Amino acid sequence: MFEKSPGSGGVWYSNTYPGARVDTDAPVYQLYEKELWEDFTFKERYPGQQDLKRYFNHVEKKWDLAKDIEYNKNVEGAKFDEARHQWLVECSDGTQVYTRYFVPSLGFASKPYVPYLKGLSDFKGHVYHTAEWPQWGVKVKDKRVAVIGTGASGIQCIQECGKVAKHLTVFQRTPNFCLPMNQSFLNEEVEQKKKDSGAYQADFDRSYTTFTGFTFDFYPKNTFDDSVEERERFFKTLFDEGGFRFWLASYKDMLFNPEANKVHYEYWRKWVHARVKDAAKAEILAPTKAPHPFGAKRPCLEQDFYEVVNQPNIDIVDLNVTPIVEITENGLRTTADGFVHEVDVIILATGFDAVTGGVTAIDIEGTDGIPVREAWADGVRTNYGIGVPKFPNMFMLYGPQSPTAFVNGPTCTRVQADFVDKLIRDLRQQGVTRIEPTEASVERWGNQVQEVWDNSLFPQAKSWYQGANIPGKKVQALNWYVQLLNADGFISLIIPRTGGLPPYIAMLKKSLEPGLEDWILAP
Numbered sequence: 001m002f003e004k005s006p007g008s009g010g011v012w013y014s015n016t017y018p019g020a021r022v023d024t025d026a027p028v029y030q031l032y033e034k035e036l037w038e039d040f041t042f043k044e045r046y047p048g049q050q051d052l053k054r055y056f057n058h059v060e061k062k063w064d065l066a067k068d069i070e071y072n073k074n075v076e077g078a079k080f081d082e083a084r085h086q087w088l089v090e091c092s093d094g095t096q097v098y099t100r101y102f103v104p105s106l107g108f109a110s111k112p113y114v115p116y117l118k119g120l121s122d123f124k125g126h127v128y129h130t131a132e133w134p135q136w137g138v139k140v141k142d143k144r145v146a147v148i149g150t151g152a153s154g155i156q157c158i159q160e161c162g163k164v165a166k167h168l169t170v171f172q173r174t175p176n177f178c179l180p181m182n183q184s185f186l187n188e189e190v191e192q193k194k195k196d197s198g199a200y201q202a203d204f205d206r207s208y209t210t211f212t213g214f215t216f217d218f219y220p221k222n223t224f225d226d227s228v229e230e231r232e233r234f235f236k237t238l239f240d241e242g243g244f245r246f247w248l249a250s251y252k253d254m255l256f257n258p259e260a261n262k263v264h265y266e267y268w269r270k271w272v273h274a275r276v277k278d279a280a281k282a283e284i285l286a287p288t289k290a291p292h293p294f295g296a297k298r299p300c301l302e303q304d305f306y307e308v309v310n311q312p313n314i315d316i317v318d319l320n321v322t323p324i325v326e327i328t329e330n331g332l333r334t335t336a337d338g339f340v341h342e343v344d345v346i347i348l349a350t351g352f353d354a355v356t357g358g359v360t361a362i363d364i365e366g367t368d369g370i371p372v373r374e375a376w377a378d379g380v381r382t383n384y385g386i387g388v389p390k391f392p393n394m395f396m397l398y399g400p401q402s403p404t405a406f407v408n409g410p411t412c413t414r415v416q417a418d419f420v421d422k423l424i425r426d427l428r429q430q431g432v433t434r435i436e437p438t439e440a441s442v443e444r445w446g447n448q449v450q451e452v453w454d455n456s457l458f459p460q461a462k463s464w465y466q467g468a469n470i471p472g473k474k475v476q477a478l479n480w481y482v483q484l485l486n487a488d489g490f491i492s493l494i495i496p497r498t499g500g501l502p503p504y505i506a507m508l509k510k511s512l513e514p515g516l517e518d519w520i521l522a523p
Ligand code: NA7
Pocket: 109, 115, 116, 130, 148, 149, 150, 151, 152, 153, 154, 171, 172, 173, 174, 298, 319, 349, 350, 351, 352, 462, 464, 469
């Protein structure tokens, strides 16, 4: 394993900004091997970055992985050698290795995105991107801080920095439809009892059966099946329980039926306005007219974000009204009156070239000599989000056209890793040294991913889910979402009456059946 960072954890290594934490509740945000969870307990229901780092170190120790990982190794290029049926992988320090199989496991958020901001290099203060936060920390206490961006990183960062900064200005282009985290500390003894009683294992098992790889699933009713009172009661239980439930355990038509979606937005908007006392701020954070359907862009979980932004030391600038014209030596100039927001620190919470950026940043060359970034210029092409035509013996994990951004990360990677593990074992047994997806399987998969996407409300948001956050990037469905919906409820494309992860698991299994028809094999 080659790893660019000096330690394990991926995004949880590099994203050390204040407030960084996972939006998945315990215990399913971890690997499911008993030997790993029996003697490790997270400190909080939604673990913070430091705790996640502690977890990665635990796994590394327990599985004695350090001997297999080379840290501070940046993979720059990889090329398939047809004579050897092997990849030649090259690192920036000159390291070269031949390997039969090449498994880019680059995550969906490994290439930070910094938008063009005129004059940024003139700024005399400090500039930090949330994903490249110094490991030694940054002093924001008593400083004047600007945060650009209100995705998950921005919200978490504002929530923490706002409490200690002298003044903090939020530069918001699109409001985040934040949901309540309902955070709590985990009690060692209580968790131990859950482990002993089989509750942990039951949650892990359940995560393979739900749409999202979490322990909860969509409600099997449509929004208007219930009366207004029943709906309000139901919504309240989702908010009380917290997490992504209002998004991913609500009425099953919410992400497909615009009217059902509006009802969700209105409920959420009222909830925000009840918390943010400053009416002008509340309107920017939860406007009368929704900028996009609820949940078509990823919401973020908050703890006291709405109370923090209500503080007098916080201003919110709506960039749709007053865009940033330029960065000056001492701040950010916005149009309306040429006013400069003077700050000491600028925090860029501007996200990532998500899902594809990690893979396309490396010079991975196909058998036709074309790098993957060029091969995908008109759109990503994979089968099952794992194999890529003209890139034999390469298997991506947690990459584009997989369930990636729509499921619990560990569940998704586990499912794919099991698949790749079995595939490699089978190939070895059969004496096969070269495998490549068939064009037919790639065509079918691409159409399937896009067709399902187009039938949902997701395309209506300019989100990283579809590459729309990066200027010039091809807009397309980058994640496998799975289902179509009609008036009768879900219609699975593959297996009736199930959704999300389960059909994906079934398809991967089928793809391994004798004949491996989705793949071209060569001895
Ligand atoms: P996101 O979710 O991509 O958020 C990036 C934010 O930065 C978002 O609010 C953007 O506004 C904003 N942005 C980007 N470019 C600009 C410019 N030029 N001007 C102003 N604002 C800008 O990234 P995160 O790091 O928060 O989270 C990524 C995922 O990682 C997260 O969803 C989790 O799954 C983990 P926009 O919304 O595009 O109007």
